[in-house]
Every structure is written in C-alpha cells, then in structure tokens.
C-alpha cells in the first residue's frame with residue numbers, strides 16, 4: 376500500500392497496526408500481509424534529497440555502520456540556542472580529530488543531540504569514506520563492556536573501539552555508577568585521543584553535573600569543547616516546523632506553523648508529533664490544514680498549555696526561580712535583587728493571564744497599572760538586548776506553564 380510520506384506510515388503503524396489488514400481480510404476472506412511503501416516524491420529538490428539519503432543508506436549498510444541517514448546538517452535548523460553546538464559539530468566533521476576533541480554536547484530531551492552527533496557521522500561518511508566511524512549509545516556500550524568481561528573478550532572489545540577514527544557516544548550520562556564501563560570508556564578515550572582520533576559525546580547535562588563518574592573520566596569529558604543546546608526560541612521553532620513539514624511533504628500554512636510554534640516549546644520531537652497528526656488527519660479526511668482544524672486535531676496539546684494561570688501562581692513560580700518568597704515580590708522593597716524578578720512576574724502575568732493591567736497590579740501587592748506597564752516595557756527592552764536574559768525569561772515562562 377502506498378502512502379504519501381513517512382508520517383502517514385508511522386501514524387498508521389503506531390495507531391492502527393491491524394486496522395487495514397483486518398479490513399482487507401474481512402472483505403477478501405484470505406490472509407494478507409501488508410506493507411507500506413512511501414510514494415516517490417514529485418518535487419525535484421526533495422527527490423534529490425531522497426536519492427542522497429538512499430545512497431547514504433546503502434553506503435552505511437555496506438560498511439556496517441549503524442547511523443540514521445536522515446539526520447544531517449542540511450536538515451538541522453540552527454539558531455541562537457543551538458548555534459555554537461551546530462558550528463562546532465560541522466567543524467569536527469570537516470576535520471575529525473584536529474579541532475575540538477572530545478566534543479561534548481549537552482541539552483534537554485528532544486533538542487537535537489542525537490541528530491547533531493549523527494550528522495557528524497553522516498558528513499564524515501560522505502566526505503571521507505575510508506574513516507572508521509562508530510555511533511553507539513552509552514547504554515549499548517555498557518552492554519558490550521559487561522558482556523566482554525563476562526565472556527573474556529576484553530581484547531576484542533579493545534580492538535573494536537580503540538582502532539576507530541571517529542567514535543560517537545550518545546547519552547553518556549548513562550555510565551553513571553557503572554564502574555567497569557567507566558574504566559573502559561576512560562581508556563578508550565585516552566587511546567583515541569592520543570592517536571588524534573575524534574571523540575564526540577552527548578549528554579543530557581554538563582560534565583560537572585554527571586556526578587557519579589570518576590573524576591578522571593569527567594575531566595576527559597570536558598577536556599575539549601563543551602557546547603550546549605538550549606530550548607529553541609520562537610523563530611527557531613518556526614524554522615524547524617517549516618523544515619520538517621517540507622521534508623515530509625506536508626502543506627502547513629504559516630498561521631498553523633505559528634500556532635504550533637507558540638504552543639510547543641520544550642521538545643522538538645513533540646513538534647514533529649503535531650505535524651504527524653496534522654498530516655495524517657488532512658490526508659485521511661481530504662481536508663487541507665488550517666488553524667481551525669489544527670486547533671481541533673491538536674486539542675489536547677493546546678489545551679494542556681492553555682490551563683488558566685493565576686497571578687499568584689506566576690508570583691510563586693518566579694519567586695521560586697530566584698530563591699525568594701512570593702511575599703517579598705509583593706512588598707515595596709526596591710533592591711535590584713527583588714525589583715527585577717518583580718518586573719518579570721508582572722510581565723509574565725500580562726503574557727499568561729487574561730487579567731487587566733490594574734488587576735495584575737492589585738494582586739502584585741497594590742501596584743497601579745502604570746507600574747505594570749513600566750515593568751513590562753523594561754522586561755521587553757532587556758529581552759531584546761540581552762540574549763541570556765531573554766532565554767532565562769523564556770525558560771521561566773515555560774516552567775511556569777508546565
């Protein structure tokens with residue numbers, strides 16, 4: 376059975392694995408096996424990309440390398456929140472072992488770590504097909520280490536890992552509390568490093584927060600370049616959604632891109648989830664994607680984040696973030712340490728609640744509406760001028776909403 380793109384395939388396989396098959400069975404009264412095939416695409420640009428992926432796929436298969444051929448630099452969208460990691464990854468792929476070694480990239484769930492380190496591998500396979508590249512999750516590495524020790528195959532394991540040109544280890548925080556694995560990893564990194572072979576590590580947190588590893592291993596983690604991936608800002612979220620939609624042949628109008636970018640903030644995978652739903656719904660009902668339809672189809676996601684927030688709740692969230700008490704924010708004190716969080720609280724109250732400015736002022740300890748306007752202006756100004764501040768407010772807003 377032919378389907379228009381992989382979103383449809385995944386949707387049907389995930390949500391209705393037996394449905395079509397049993398429908399065919401009930402009509403034809405015979406057992407059938409059913410496979411889905413993704414239709415060739417008409418857009419020549421996309422066709423070219425597809426061909427490239429197919430090509431890479433067979434190259435990887437021939438070399439026995441396990442790498443997702445779809446995760447490349449070309450379809451990784453960069454912005455302020457991931458720009459350093461992105462540029463560093465490209466530099467590493469260009470000259471493995473020469474620039475940043477090891478490269479350590481960290482960030483929250485679903486923010487593109489696996490995509491980025493896989494892209495390094497794919498680019499190297501494209502540019503320098505003779506190099507030995509290996510991608511492994513830290514979990515799989517651990518399994519291999521344990522099994523090697525159990526079956527007396529430590530030498531084999533060493534040969535496998537220490538002769539590589541490029542080693543990509545995903546989710547390295549997994550080795551916490553695993554002594555043998557840490558030991559093996561430490562020596563593997565050393566061996567590769569000494570021979571100027573590239574090591575790339577990803578983790579859900581920075582090296583210093585991976586506490587349950589030996590000091591010497593942790594110091595290896597941060598010996599080269601450490602780059603983080605932060606929550607994507609609005610523009611980047613838009614960019615990613617547009618890219619994914621185009622990549623998967625789903626026609627999403629700009630106001631729906633905006634809607635999804637406004638509602639889904641903390642995980643890129645969830646944005647893709649929204650697209651899958653929209654694409655599948657549109658195809659199955661034959662209706663185009665628009666805002667009204669998106670609001671219905673994504674009801675649960677959108678509603679979740681539309682829980683009404685109270686000024687008090689926001690005060691609490693902001694106070695907590697700054698290690699203050701809500702009462703301190705309401706009081707009259709004007710020291711900088713309090714005035715700034717207070718302004719942020721007013722700003723977020725205006726953004727996240729439907730309350731009038733004077734109502735917000737009242738609940739902020741009897742301020743008037745001009746004070747609230749002033750606070751909002753200050754925060755806006757500073758958000759525009761100071762990237763870190765901007766990100767901090769955005770993170771705070773997401774946390775409060777969640």
Ligand code: ADP
Pocket residue numbers: 446450451452453457482483484485486487488489490491615618643644647
């Ligand atoms: P992580 O490993 O950090 O949990 P992944 O690399 O698995 O996250 O990313 C989750 C999904 O989001 C993937 O499908 C990936 O392609 C996509 N993604 C994340 N960040 C980006 C980005 N900047 N551009 C394009 N796609 C992205």
Ligand code: MG
Pocket residue numbers: 488489490545546
């Ligand atoms: Mg990952």
